[in-house]
Amino acid sequence: MALENVCNWQAPEALSPHLPGAGDWTIPRGYDPPVFLQTQGPELAHGTTxxxxxxxxxxxxxxxxxxxCGSYVACPASQKVIPVHRHLLGTTSGTSADCVTWYRILKRELRLRALREGQLPTVAGAAKLLSTMLYRYRGLGLCVATALCGWDRAGPALFYVYSDGTLLAGDVFSVGSGSPYAYGVLDRGYHYDMTVEEAYTLARQAVAHATHRDAYSGGSVDLYHVKESGWERVSREDACMLYIRLQETGEQGEETTPTSP
Known part of the structure; x- marks a missing residue:
């Protein structure tokens, strides 16, 4: 008699329908994960821009x-823009451990696909892959909200992926507790035909404004640019000093005209 029969062992895929093809994490039998998380799981507080x-x-x-971490600053200099490969970046919002874990899995799967197919998957393909993997873990308390930014054969591309499997394509996304403040700046200044310097200024302005208004955002402002030749880290600037400088220059470098008394 086989040992697995003596121990009444079952293969992981027979234990839960939530397991993705890219992983082998098991879920204990007899547990309803959503109910367990609601009654026993810690209350997580998220904040970012x-x-x-x-x-x-x-x-x-x-x-x-x-x-x-709740009302405490766990790290003032974390990395929330993660390189996936030379032409693909991802922003991270949610639980730090979840975001880092799933980006490691995504990097591995994209690398394996590139070795099998001889070329890297498109940005849409990478977003669809991440969405599919996360979807099979819905209801298990994951918190991953990411914007995949890349350049492929079709040109620049941007996708939003959430931990319940949501997948959206768009031109502008902001995620996190500071996103309402960032959207206020982006909605006012964004247009597709802007110059590179205008784009840099707009991104800095939006994040700096959000860090000024949102207590859970702060530290520095990281800025990246994905081009046809690959991604480039443009700058990291102190958010407080950047906000002060933008205020002094009228945020867009425009001179204020004096008003008559």
Whole structure:
């Protein structure tokens, strides 16, 4: 008699329908994960500001660097824009461990596909792959909200992926507790035909404004640019000093005209 029969062991795929093909994580039998998380799981507090937008010269990704744990600042200089490969970046919002874990899985799967097929998958293909893997873990308490920014054979591309499997294509996305403030700046200044310098200024302005208004965002402002030749890290600037400088220059470098008494 086989040992697995003596121990009444079952293969992982027979234990739960939530397991993705890219992993082998098992879920204990007898547990209803959503109910368990609601009654026993810790209450997680999330806070960040990330954004990305597509324009004529590529895709801009920007984020603050403050990682918060409830009302505490866990790390003032974290990395919220993660390189996936030379032409693909991802912003991270949600639970830090979940985001890092799933980006590691995504990197591995894209690398394996590139070795099998002889070329890297498109940005849409990478977004669809991540969405499919996350979808099979819906209801298990994952918190991953990301914007995939890349350049492939079709040009610049931008996709939003959430941990319930949501997949959206668009030109402008902002995710996190500071996103309402960032959207206010982006909606006012974004247009597809802007220059590179205008895009840099807009991204810096949006994140700096969000860090000023949102208590869970802060630290520095990371700025990345995905171009046809690959991604480039443009700058990391202190968010407070950047906000002050933008205020002093009228945020867009425009001179204020004096008003008559």
């Amino acid at each position: 990330t954004l990305a937008f597509r324009f004529r010269h590529g895709v801009i990704a920007a984020a603050d660097t403050r990682s918060s």
